[in-house]
Amino acid sequence: MPANNPTACLLVIGNEVLSGRTRDANIQFLATGLGNLGIPLREVRIIPDVRETIVDTVNEVRRTFDYVFTTGGIGPTHDDITSECVAAAFGVPWEHHPVAWPRMEAAYKPGEFNTARQRMATMPRGATLIENDISVAPGFQLENVYVMAGVPRIMQSMFTWLAPRLQGGAKIEMRAVHVFGLPEGVLAEGLEAVQARHPDLDIGSYPFYRTGSHGVTLVAKGPDAAAADRAIAEVTELIAGFGKVPIPGEPPELSAGEGPEE
Amino acid sequence: MPANNPTACLLVIGNEVLSGRTRDANIQFLATGLGNLGIPLREVRIIPDVRETIVDTVNEVRRTFDYVFTTGGIGPTHDDITSECVAAAFGVPWEHHPVAWPRMEAAYKPGEFNTARQRMATMPRGATLIENDISVAPGFQLENVYVMAGVPRIMQSMFTWLAPRLQGGAKIEMRAVHVFGLPEGVLAEGLEAVQARHPDLDIGSYPFYRTGSHGVTLVAKGPDAAAADRAIAEVTELIAGFGKVPIPGEPPELSAGEGPEE
Structure with missing residues (x-):
């Protein structure tokens, strides 16, 4: 932040x-x-x-x-x-x-x-x-x-x-990508590396649950839009490396909350 | 409380x-x-x-x-x-x-x-x-x-x-009555008297807004169900005294929040 x-x-x-x-x-x-x-x-x-x-x-x-x-x-x-x-x-x-x-x-x-x-x-x-x-x-x-x-x-x-x-500051930009069927526990190591490369961003991982399908949304947040774009591009590549399909943006009808998976 | x-x-x-x-x-x-x-x-x-x-x-x-x-x-x-x-x-x-x-x-x-x-x-x-x-x-x-x-x-x-x-205590009982078309500012004085007669209860007043109609919900809360019933009976009488119709319970599809009226 x-x-x-x-x-x-x-x-x-x-x-x-x-x-x-x-x-x-x-x-x-x-x-x-x-x-x-x-x-x-x-x-x-x-x-x-x-x-x-x-x-x-x-x-x-x-x-x-x-x-x-x-x-x-x-x-x-x-x-x-x-x-x-x-x-x-x-x-x-x-x-x-x-x-x-x-x-x-x-x-x-x-x-x-x-x-x-x-x-x-x-x-x-x-x-x-x-x-x-x-x-x-x-x-x-x-x-x-x-x-x-x-x-x-x-x-x-x-x-x-x-x-x-109100006197504000740089707008907080938010970029997201989501994926179905890939557990947080598999993504975690690569995600931590993305966070380490972008210390000025907050990289968040948010599992979601649907009837019949689970997934996770990865979010990059910070005042630098270009940096957020780059981080999400890296996450997108990470997801694709596991043979899954990264979907830009948030999933529709987001269910709230984060927490343990599986 | x-x-x-x-x-x-x-x-x-x-x-x-x-x-x-x-x-x-x-x-x-x-x-x-x-x-x-x-x-x-x-x-x-x-x-x-x-x-x-x-x-x-x-x-x-x-x-x-x-x-x-x-x-x-x-x-x-x-x-x-x-x-x-x-x-x-x-x-x-x-x-x-x-x-x-x-x-x-x-x-x-x-x-x-x-x-x-x-x-x-x-x-x-x-x-x-x-x-x-x-x-x-x-x-x-x-x-x-x-x-x-x-x-x-x-x-x-x-x-x-x-x-x-978990080790709990007496269950917190909640009773409510609501009314349409009667502003909080008219009810306030009588409501304060109800609160004063029931210091062990929390008496709350929550305005709500609907398309075309406003109202207020009055809530009595505390561990003594009989006291909550008595307080709501007093509020019901208060509402009727202004020539309005008290409706037992919460209004359907409650909108959240409390605050200034009118």
Whole structure:
């Protein structure tokens, strides 16, 4: 992985993924979007709606990574505590936001901008807004921490607004080739040699399973597209050397995960 | 959340989820399975195939949580480094496993149990095996750390084998009711009162979006089923008080995420 690209950490805040009630729908979108900006996602943490956990985690990761993105916990209900926890993490007051408050007040009918909704216009002092096309409630940025909604389509709208405003690095290029019927354990030695020849790339090996057929996808990743192309050409040759047919790109309908084979 | 239930942390190890190449398929399965055993999942970390990161993270979380589960990185290729990192984290040798080694050696044709495959039979000293029905390569347990495959169907087979061998607590019960056309911001105050009357439950509020209709799901979670039933009855009454129709259970085809409304 390139040493000079800025790094990112994502905090998914909320009990509903940890309880298994919902399957996360935001990680892959943000991982891909950040990779395209040359801001590789280096860690994801899924944490519960617990004040101490959120405060401590925000403080740990904002010092470790260039960018921290959070999703979830900025709605109007009692379990939405991300915003006040970010204020506590930075040691700043949690107060009426000078832009968000009047805007949200104007968006509701008289009397409907109640205490619960006012929470969504209350932010850490110094926060700047992250806009979106769907909800009147914005996200916000404080230093290197970007606080976004958990509802996927609102989060996506916020990230789309945010993307051109982030300072990225060289885009992470990804090239792949796959093969059926050739076990990882046979490819491993040659693959390690390809990795050794391309120390600036990440060479990954991902077995997949289909009804009636197994295979493996080999991926080369890094900021240098030409190097990734060369590495995949070497892997392609390696596969052909075992008398199998290398197929460019990812297999259709990828099943997730990596692990032991056979 | 019950204070006397054992807690769990899941480490998803591998670059392919962080790069956005694949969408995680293991978190929800394990979150649900652990909840059913009364071992609430309290944190998930997705980390890359980087030795120092894996070692440091394993050492941090194995001291914080009762159970640590890992998925990914136990295959035969150069990027599969979970097993040796767990050995390093515990400060024990990484060596031929007395059971896994002869079993795997016997499973391959003469000459095919090569260096790469031998890695899958090499484990931290003191590890006991986690069996599965699909791959000849087992996972392993060392103290409170359970190392499993990343390929979903192998991981699921390992967890199914493991589940009756884990010491759990009271099962986490979950009850839900949902409603269309009633914003979270209207429900919030009454919902907070329900939470205040049931401090041993987690009351969660999760908006959802459909083409042409919005709604919110209210969830009560905790080890006391009767308390969860009572809390949901109170939420049902709250919804009816706004002239809307409470619908028992989760909405069909749940979309993930929580966040701001309207």
